[in-house]
Amino acid sequence: MKSDKILILGSCGQIGVELTLALRTQYGNDAVIATDIKEEHSLLKGTGPFYQVDVMDINAVLALVKKEQITQIYLLAALLSATGEKMPLKAWDINMTSLLQVLEMSVQEKIAKVYWPSSIAVFGSSTPKQATPQKTIVEPETVYGISKYAGENWCQYYTKRYGLDVRSIRYPGLISWKSLPGGGTTDYAVDIYLQALAQKKYTCFLSEHTYLPMMYMDDAIRATIELMEAPAERLSTRLAYNISAMSFSPKEIAASIQKHIPDFSIDYAPDFRQQIADGWPQSIDDRLAQEDWNWKAAFDLEKMTATMLENLAK
Template sequence: MATLITGGAGFVGLEVVRLLLDRGESRPAVFSRNPSPQRLGNLADRVEAIAGDLGNFSHVLHAVKTTRPERIYHLGAMLSVPSDADPAAAIQTNAMGTFHVLEAARLFDVKQVIFSSSVGTYGYDIHEDVISDTTLQRPQFFYGATKAFGEYMGLFYKRKYGLDFRGIRYPSVIGPGVSTPGAVQYTSWVIEECARGNPFTIWVTPETRMPVMYIDEAAQATVQLADAPQARIETVNYLVDGLKPTPSAGELAAAVRAQIPGAQIDFVPDPQIQPLVDEIVRPLDDSRAREEWGWEPSYDLERMVSAFLARL
């Protein structure tokens, strides 16, 4: 199957590419601002690298026209902190970029688009104790607003043009090599910085419980959703969660200290970020992903920290 991965040199994108190659796909196309050999590492010779900007329709059209994919994993995006800092750029990359991918898919008869969304599409006025696929989406962050818009654009293209559009709402994804700031990136940075021997300050309270998922699981869930029989897809945009029960920031810190003796971790809640996080910190109900296409996480907290450290 011909496959195109936008953001394929990014955090989740690289793991999706690696997973596709491991299962035998031949030279998937990686579309990214900087798909350099340094970024792609040992995958560089096994993919078709295409440099381009999602916000430029000509770039997206060229990538889709030349690769003629049957499936697009649309994983490229600006994250929460950069999007809030530069909403004009986020509109181009996240909102217009998604429109460009969907329209190119329509023009060149791409069968399927898999869209990376986020729990950041939730925010204000959550009255339930648990966030589910049907919880009201009123995002606080500009990033979440662009992701919610992307989901609804995808639903439109599914209804009007018959595109097999599917979305996956990740929680906080933990893994090595996270470089882009995010409101909850402490979940990855606390492990990596402590492994380097550096002290680390977590900017939320120890009691904060942010749903998390290990990077390998995020890639696996993405590909598993794409592979699911179309007849099983009813909800279309799905929450997925990692280990349960959701660990607190304090429990994450304890797990890091258990595997990195002497790790120096303290807590200084950010007065701007903590109230926003508190609005959305609830357990996730991903039962529809489990029931409709068989999602099942496999990492506990100890295994997740251990796997992270093994890859550094």
């Protein structure tokens, strides 16, 4: 396993930065090749190889795969939910074309494993809101969700048709102090900590009782690596796994902050992102991930709030 050579496409995004660092810790700095269309993220500088590559330029990606003798690919580059609604055709093009090109190249180059993230955005308002099952009604209502569900099916297709080992997780909202969010509907749950420390007040773009599934980034990174290291024969789905950690509303995260910053205040000004959030689950059933690869979250809301405030205050 440790002789793997890993390529990360989109290493400077919210997930990419921390996943790159975690994989370098596990596999060695030189075994993990980071790339992004953007310049190298400050947290990645000096930690291992980095190339500025556009994921849509599949010839450049292919050249890198050959040069570095890549065995695993993590395709993280995407336009997220809120950004995608502003430019739906571009979001579809980037999210789908990049995936299909990487899947096709991975078959040709005999890549051992591919990771591609999905999202709770695959679910729509027709999906059961509480304890959303692994197998359920899937009718996404955003271009991001549509592209993610289409992508899940393409990943499953390439596994079944060509024997390509593709793995995926439906991430909930992800919260981190290391890397800033990039145009998602759950971004408020990062921004609220920053504003609590800077101004002791926050105006939330979702209403106070909007419950959404969330996860601290350390858990999401660990889940990703644990899934990728799980024996293939243990995996009973080749769509994407539900994973869960916690669900809370803006009112509840504000209350958790007030335990540390008593004079913090919040008000609410819902915008177009409210409609996106209203179509998503409020909590997730992740029993399949627990059964197949022993998934278990470590962070709840109180532990996450304490960790976020402690690190952002430095």
